[in-house]
Amino acid sequence: MEATVATETSAENTWNGGGSKPLGSSYGKMMMWFFIVSDALTFSGFLAAYGLMRFKFLESWPIADEVFTHVPFVHGHFPMYYVAFMTFVLIFSSVTMVLAVDAGHQMKKAKVTLYMFLTIIGGLIFLGSQAWEWKNFIAGTYGAVVMQDGKIAQFVDKDGHQIALDDFVVASSEREQLTRNKGVWFMKDEGSIPPYTLEEVVSSFKANPDVGLRTELINFDKKQKTLMTKEEANAFLTKAEGVVMGANLKVNEYGNTLFADFFFFITGFHGFHVFTGIVINIIIFFNVILGTYERRGHYEMVEKVGLYWHFVDLVWVFVFTFFYLV
């Protein structure tokens, strides 16, 4: 009964549920847990929807290793390394958070301050890394050709490795990007145009015998995308509609549109959680410095934001698995 009856009504106890402790946990901590459960269900709904669409388009879904290949300051094909770094940053910031909670239990204000600070820094590094990952995803690496029905075809060298449009396309004319200050004043700015026209890409492809064309179809014996013969490719390119570089919500060079949509939505939603986590951590950080929790006699607020922060880490573990590994 004690759990359901409000025992104290003083203003000081408004936000900690009074003296009642349902399930041996404070009111605020339990509510944080219930929020986390519902948020976990939201994320699992998104990830399950990703799984639904991936299973629907199983034979042509993009292969993650060929999409996320960038490492800062290094050129080349390095799948996994950077996202592994991001995972470490987030796990480590979880460690500093739990160290802050631990120091809070012992009322060591200086240690809590230091560990909260490190947690915030870790969060900022992760958020910056994610922004960089988005930048590469949006700008694109190779470029591709999009068909009238929305299919994507990518270009490869003799060994079947993907190559960029820059590597083989000979530009015959420079088409300038129209902007309002160069064009007609009542025009809207046009969307960014691909670096080459379709005609340039197709004629360069025909002229160069070393360049091959790759379809979205996965060869499940090799778990690689299927290559076309030169004749098939030339016939196929007559149905091409345009050149695509990078990714937006309507079309992307990696393959199925839904792949990019889910990438933006799920990593974006997770990134937004990281952002709010950092903001909350900063607020708590200043409260720690001001001595709010020292006066209150306990550091339970640090524990509560800690739960949220660990949850953000927990979600990333699953996003990492389902977007990059599986």
Add this chain to the structure above:
Amino acid sequence: MAQTHGSHESNVGLIWKVFGLLSIVTIIEVAFGIVKPAYMHFTNFLGTSLLNWLFLILTLVKAYGIAWYFMHLKHEKAALRRAIVWTAVFLIAYLATLLLIEGGHLGEIFERYTSWS
């Protein structure tokens, strides 16, 4: 201060141990993700490759480490722990199973639109 209020022992040693475990698991995941050994990659067990099963199991190991030790679920009362873990695990497993089966089915019945050729 620690003497007056300190009813809690420090768990710093345990925290670093869990961090070590999570790091090792992540390194194993990344190593397998880069190498993709053929004897695991080109297999099919219950609908996906053994490599993918390894990733899923290691993910759950990491989730356990984070929830039990970092989020202190281990130290909560069993009733609260079960209210959280069983609810989430049951609903997520239910949703994922249904949607994945449905996704494969959609791929088949809409073959005209989903098939690549």
